[in-house]
Amino acid sequence: MSELSPRMSPPSTPRMVRHNMLVPVLALGLVVGVTACQAPQTVAEAPQGEDVMTAPIGDQTIVEGGDLVMALSAEPDRLDPTTSSSLYTRYVMQTMCQKLYDIDANGEIVPQLATDLPEVSEDGLTVSIPVRDDAVFADGTPFNAEAVAQTIERGLTLEGSSRKGELGPIESITAVDSTTVEVTYTEPFAPLTAALADRAGMILSPAALAANGEAFGDSPVCVGPFKFAERIPQTSITVERDPLYYDAENVHLDTITYRIITDSNIRAANLRSGDVQVADTISTQDVDGLMNEDGINVLQAGSLGFQGLTINVGNTDGVGAAPGVIDTPLATDTSVRQALAMSIDREALVQSVFGGWYEPACSPISPASPFSTDASEACPEYDPEAAKALLEEAGVEMPYKFTMQVSNNPDTIRFAQALQASVTEGGFEMEILPVEYSTLLDVQDRGDFETVQLGWSGRVDPHGNMSNRLSTSTSNNYMGYSNLEVDELLVQAAEANDIAERSELYGQAVTQIQEDNPIIYLYRLRNLTAHTTNIAGIETFADGVVHLSNAAFVEAG
Incomplete structure (x- = not known):
């Protein structure tokens, strides 16, 4: 028997209710795709913006065994589910744990x-x-x-x-x-x-x-279709079929190797050559070409997550510590952060940089979520002249200079450069500092940044997108943000039983967060995963994870 410091005895005979309807108290399942009232498609020639989440095996002939290679756009962090914070770690752990x-x-x-x-x-x-x-x-x-x-x-x-x-x-x-x-x-x-x-x-x-x-995390052991085999730092992670798995007869591959390929052009080239069979986070510059390429299909799914500009307002002693004081106008003055938010033309940025594949985001709650409300969908007005007026009222020197650290992949750099030009109109001068992705995660943890541009892959319940990131001294509150009103609203939302009540509380929290702007939400990507057509059984859902557990090589049709 295992106990965690109980301070009271559990009820001896509590009345229990099994939640088959996935909506009350604890069992919560959501329809979350961008096309939420439409069944996901299972063909890979759907137009831009329509979800294609699976490449089914169907009646294709499976070729048992084989070694699949997936190109990952960044290196996972420690393979420990308790401490990890990287989406790419979730890809690998999904097959093992x-x-x-x-x-x-x-x-x-x-x-x-x-x-x-x-x-x-x-x-x-x-x-x-x-x-x-x-x-x-x-x-x-x-x-x-x-x-x-x-x-x-x-x-x-x-x-x-x-x-x-x-x-x-x-x-x-x-x-x-x-x-x-x-x-x-x-x-x-x-x-x-x-x-x-x-x-x-x-x-x-x-x-x-x-x-x-x-x-x-150096050699994780769980229950899964595959088990850990090898990690070569900055190069690859390999998992192998686990014969002890309870459903081993439905596992078809011998191994999966996750190869770290940070350059999107190289990932696309490796797909075309057949050196990799699956690649995540396809660049919006490559996706149209790959969709028209013989022998390659593209899965696409809307995202529960977001990309944002994280501002260090109090992370002086590392994530999770009590907030400290950072004596800069950007960190201490909400009007300066509001001016920055008003300097960003989200719609123009996603159109110009991503060709309309991605969507503007102003909130941690996806508009496709059942928890979405008018309050959570509200967006700060793009008004660079008003932004400059706010900076003048704040008494700061213009252009106001700050540094943004970003992951050093081409798509992120392109967006950063477009953002840099956009905020100039509002009276800001932004320096871009490219950093290797895993290093950027460490920078974020330590609080060694003025601003960083990073994202969150998203969860089905808004609690997973908000509480750990925005409540005081929580484990993913990289900003060092603390607002007792937000803390209380998030606690109330987690305790409520009704979706409408929870939605209202989350909307109130979003309104306050948009006044404080510890994170300036920027855009919501689509999960674009390409694969060669000799592989089937791949899935990618709105939480951003690519599922390979039941993938298989198949005979050419």
């Missing part, structure tokens, strides 16, 4: 290592999760409720955990028996199931944790 829940092409939450949706007591404080009895970790350790409880507890207690804020105010975690985990809360927490459909729900081998501790 299954979760209690997953999302499907419709954005609905479905069981994976759990066998059903959680049961929740009437007061919302006790959650019971049924788990599989037929799974084994890649090292032979049995998968059971005790392992689940240990992983969730690690997410709450490990120093440097990025998962704590995702799991809510947990009072205790108990393995009731080998197939049942009971989680007790001090307050109801609506986003739990959605959190367990991401890294917080990736269950780790207790034996590997005992042997490796904080070094778990």
Whole structure:
């Protein structure tokens, strides 16, 4: 039995309700594609803006075995689900570390290592999760409720955990028996199931944790179709088929190698040559050509995430620490940040830089989300003259100079240069500092920046896009932002049962965030994944993750 510092006893006989309808209290599944009322297509010749999320095997003849190579546009960080913060780590972990829940092409939450949706007591404080009895970790350790409880507890207690804020105010975690985990809360927490459909729900081998501790990410061991084989830093990560996997008969590849290729032109060239079979984050400059190329298809899905300009307003001692004081007008004066937000012509930028493939974003909540409201879709007016007037009122010297650090890939640099020109009209002078992606993540953590341009791949529940990033001293609050009104609104939204009530609270939070502008939201990309047509069974959904677990080589038609 595993407990996390219980301060009260769980109810002895709570009345439990299984949430089959994926909307009340904890079991929340959403239809989140850009075309939310239309079933996702499964052909790769759809026009720009229409979701094509799967390349089905269908009646094609599978060629068993083989070594698939996927080109990744950036190197993953540590392969530890408890501490990682990179989208690219999620790509790799998806094949090795299954979760209690997953999302499907419709954005609905479905069981994976759990066998059903959680049961929740009437007061919302006790959650019971049924788990599989037929799974084994890649090292032979049995998968059971005790392992689940240990992983969730690690997410709450490990120093440097990025998962704590995702799991809510947990009072205790108990393995009731080998197939049942009971989680007790001090307050109801609506986003739990959605959190367990991401890294917080990736269950780790207790034996590997005992042997490796904080070094778990050097050689991760989980339940999955594949298991870790090798990592060559800055070059590649390889996983191999796990014969112990409970559904091994539906795994077709021998290995998957994730090759780090940061240049989008080189990724496209490797697809054309057949040296790689799958490539993520296809450049909008390459996508039209690839869609018309024989032997190559392109999947596309709308995004739950966003790209934004993160402003350091108080991250002086590292992410998660108490906010400090940064004595610059940009960090201390909301009117200067408001002027910056008003200097950005989002619509013109996405049209000129990305050819209309991407969409302007002004909020952490996608307009396609059921939680979207007029408040969350409101956008700061583009008004460079008013921006200059604000700077004059603030008494700052114009042009106001600041530095933006960005990932050093061509598409990001192109956007940064266009943004640089845009903010000039509003009285700003922006210096661009390109940085290697993994280094940029470290820079963000340390608070060693004035501004950075980075994104977030998005989650099905707005809590996953907001609370950990915008609540005071949370693990992804890279800005060092603190506003007690926002903190309270996000807590209230997580405790509410009703989507309309939660939506209203999130909208109020967005209104305040747009007044403070610790993040200036810029655009929402489309997840563009290209693959050669001798591969099928690939999926890419609105959370940005490319799924290869059931991919296979197929015979030419």
